[in-house]
Amino acid sequence: MPQSQRVLRVKKIKSSSDLETLRQTILNKGDHKRQVVRICCTTGCRAGGALKIVEDINKELTERNLEDKIKIKKTGCRGFCENGPVMVIEPDDIFYNKVKPKDVPGIVSETLVNGTPLKRLLYIDPETRKRVKSEKDIPFFGKQVRNVFAKLGKIDPTQIDDYIAEGGYTALCKALTTMTPVEVIETIEASGLRGRGGGGFPTGKKWRSCREAPGIVKYVIANGDEGDPGAFMDRSMMEGDPHSIIEGMIIGAYAIGADRGFIYVRDEYPIAVEHLTTAIEQVHSYGLLGEDILGMGLDFTIEINRGAGAFVCGESTALMNSLEGKVGEPRAKYIHTVESGLWDSPSNLNNVETWANVPLIINRGAEWYADTGTDTSKGTKIFSLVGKVSNTGLVEVPMGITLREIIFDVGGGIRNNRQFKAVQTGGPSGGCIPANKIDMPVDYDTLKELGAMMGSGGMIVMDENTCMVDVAKYFINFLMYESCGKCVPCREGLKQMYEILSNICEGHGEEGDIELLEGLASFIIDASLCALGGSAPNPVLSTIRYFRDEYEAHISRKECPAGVCRNPRIIRALEFGCEAPLKFYEHCILCPQFSEGCLDLAMSTEILEGKKKLVYSSKLDSEDSINANVFKCTTALSYFEKSRQLCGREGRCREEGFLIDLLAGSKQLIYSNTALLKKR
Structure with missing residues (x-):
């Protein structure tokens, strides 16, 4: 019977004593004496197959006649979304992460029946490289104070x-x-x-x-x-x-x-x-x-x-x-x-x-x-921690905790050991806070002083390969399209800001553009109809405030220090319309025989045994794409093993290629999926 029909037959609660009687009745049912398997079944873990895991476990338990001894509970999010689907087995407090349906037979036979944890499903501490059995011992949860989130991951939200x-x-x-x-x-x-x-x-x-x-x-x-x-x-x-x-x-x-x-x-x-x-x-x-x-x-x-x-x-x-x-x-x-x-x-x-x-x-x-928090910001706050941080997910921390504690102690630091550059807080209308402010406390007033805001709790972490001008352009583009259009300052002002930022990113910025952006921002803030328009320029103002040198590099030298923004001087190979940002790879191993007088300036790739090898070649085909089959250079080949990290979109892409900036002097390699060397 559907839940909505079943609940209509219960006795109504008419007093505090009725509620307490009901609570004791529920607690006396005896479920606390059974093993309980709590599985996150909300959006993130569902996408990873959580419902199939629940179905398979129930099937296994039925086949073993264990359904009366072990209770399966579909719960809300535990916050550790980077490692979902997650499962907690009680009373032994065994925490499993990245569970797959194929793991179910082992979970039932080894853990639920024999009480033996499956090591392959335990969390691995990135610092000690040791496997962690209990949720409370995982650093991600260490500095959290889960008051509002106390019941998430514990109760079935439909009961x-x-x-x-x-x-x-x-x-x-x-x-x-x-x-x-x-x-x-x-x-x-x-x-x-x-x-x-x-x-x-x-x-x-x-x-x-x-x-x-x-x-x-x-x-x-x-x-x-x-x-x-x-x-x-x-x-x-x-x-x-x-x-x-x-x-x-x-x-x-x-x-x-x-x-x-x-x-x-x-x-x-x-x-x-x-x-x-x-x-x-x-x-x-x-x-x-x-x-x-x-x-x-x-x-x-x-x-x-x-x-x-x-x-x-x-x-x-x-x-x-x-x-x-x-x-x-x-x-x-x-x-x-x-x-x-x-x-x-x-x-x-x-x-x-x-x-x-x-x-x-x-x-x-x-x-x-x-008792929790600062003088002006009390209690805890839930943040959505995403971006270039090792542990993405939801965290509940006390007000006044520092950005460093959230990003490095809870979030596990920056991925791939890269340098922390900035964090954007407060959603699209928030601001970007630089690395030298990482020890500032997180509360309403401090964030406002820094040119950001608390907002609803979005927190996007950025590393050294992030272009702050491009970040400002992204958020202004979002706000421009989401503007209701009712008032001119927001509707037209954001459009003009986006056009200026686009010109800067494409190498067409002019002296005075920064001041023009600041003037537009001031007008939008003062004249917009609502608070959303009034806060919309924050991403631009905060990036100009803390990363003005990046704006100046784009405008004066036509360079993107992070190597993200497209440059009209780049030779572009076959175009496939992908808009993933390009990124310079600063550690490219140059040809050991290279010299300034060498004519073999172009790079080629050869796909052998699944690995890309880079060589220098002097030949390009008629469409200026890089041809891996016509090179004649006899210089020894060098492996290039970290190419996948360079595409701004990350993850697998069937259209992978290389672009070369021949005019930058250093012949840096750019990896993107806007060009195709060889379809696989």
Whole structure:
């Protein structure tokens, strides 16, 4: 029977004692005496075959008559996405990573039956090269403080009983039965909780303003429209622990005086929509949503709205326009949604991570929450750690932790032992922070001083091979296409900034372009209609502030220090339309017989036994492509074994080739998949 039908038959919870009785009943079922296999089954691990792993394990257990002794639990994300699919076997606390369906027979026969860990599935510490058995001993988790993420990876998000067993809805009972709405707001204010979705506005202050705003009808809204490239914190929360968001919203509705709530989720998150829908049905069936919740006179319902994926709908007023069925365009900045929001009624909007913090604060108290963090930034923050870092994934760390600790201690440092260059925080409207600021604390105020922002928690790490002008161009291009177009400064200003940045990257930059970019940025910030337009120039301003020398190199010397930007002087071979950035390879082994007077300037490749060998040759074919079969140079061949690292797109590509810059003086080799030497 479908979950949504099965939950309708349960007894409704009408008091705190009812909830506690139910919790004890769940805990007494005896599941704690069984082996439990927890498998992440949210988006990332599903893509790696997690559902097939669950299916195969269940089949193996059935064949061995072990289904009553071993429980399989499909959980939310544990955050270690780089190494998924992941599995934890309890009570022995065995952590397996990069699990494949083919590993299932061994897991069942060796680990579940005999209690022997499979060494090949254990995590390997990159420093000690030793295999690590337990999750708690993996450096990635070492400096994390998993408060909001405490239940992710532990509970089945489609089972409300799992959430209740872990203390779920206790905060709701406490708020409704022992606290007045004003006391709830005072507790949130005292905790120092600030909005986790953008500017970091004090949550309690927003709640108080909404409660005090005149109006009979009021709304609470959860913003799950996560549009930042590379960010997936909110998606994981909605997929892996939807009940914490719902519980926080019910408490917020009680404090503000709202009787209707909305969760705005982008349509690209189907698993999140599915799990939220199931959770709402379950909460209704238990009597914790609907009329007269816990017999305290609170009437409150929640609806799910799907967004169409427009980045601008992450802005509060644009989101509310979308909820009303209008075009997702923002309203003027002076309109405060706590006074005139959804359908012109007082509305309180927080992002899903903010709502998930609320039950923690009500349960444990404002002092407990405020003990973590800095003077102005309390609690923990979830970051999506991606880019050129060894351990990509989701991390929850205390406010005030340094960038170095996040990138090197939690993230494992830069891939391939390259040098750290910068980190971009705050999404497309955030800023780039250079390596010499790596020991700065991560909090709202410090990031703002550095020209960046906290945003929703995106954190993109860059290495020495990253061109900062190209990075600025990428984000401006994204924002240009995502602009709603309602106001001229954002619509036309971003387009002009993109054209200037493109000219600079293509070797056509002119003196004065940097100053022109700064002037445009100032105009866009001052004149844009909404906060998204006002923050859009941040990537340009921060890269000019910290990496001005790279802009000057592109403009004055027509060089890209990182070797990423295309240069019109490069001889280009057969074109295949790939837009992967080109990168110089600075360690190319030159021909041992090379001299300045040598006429054999062109390089060729020969594919022998799967390895590429580089030789010098003086012949190019009629189309200026590099021909591997016509060279006559007798100089000894040299292996070139690291070529795959050079393509900006990384990974396998069927169209691989080499380009040569004959005018750079050093004849550096560039590896890209824009040219084809030989189709394989």
